[in-house]
Amino acid sequence: MKNVIRVASLIAAMGVVGSSAFAAAPKSIANLQKAYVGETTAASKYTQFSADSSRRGFKAESLLFRAAAQAEEIHAGNHAAVLREMGGKIPTPGVYHMPPSHNLTNSQVVESHLKDAAKGEMYERNIMYPTMIKQAETEHAMKAVNTFQFALAAETQHAALYKKYAKNLGANKVAKVFYVCPVCGATWEGYSPKNCPTCGTSSTEFKKVR
């Protein structure tokens, strides 16, 4: 009889934990919210940088920003889905406000966009997501770990692309197409592997950004 009561209490306790992920994983919830605002802000920023770069005659850079914006939207959607599952509130999406660029040449402005973007990606890659992954692991919030890992892998690619484009400014060729994995936001310029190395999705599913 005692065992029956013990099992019943255990199941009841599990129910409480299951229905209150916030109490169980408060840091992961807060981090998902922060990352959601970060990703939506990045998508807003890159969309504006894309339009601005195109207007200034930098087509290759414009396409890169457009592809990366799509990837950030995928990350934001993934974070939101996990938040929803964990019972966390989804914040208002972030909006970027582009500063005026008085007295700068077109190439200086586009270079500053690329350097700004690379800096943001490096922060996410080196500090933000590794910290969030560790905290989610500590809280056993494995779905949060997973969405943070997807973003981390794509931000690593973005950082490399932005750095490369900043270095070659004025000499970047317009890539025919960028491929973006619709599941994890992985991004490739001009070519894609058969399957996404981050999440295994087949290349037949990849979004083509051109």
Ligand SMILES: [Fe+2]
């Ligand atoms: Fe990114």
Ligand SMILES: [Fe+2]
């Ligand atoms: Fe993927």
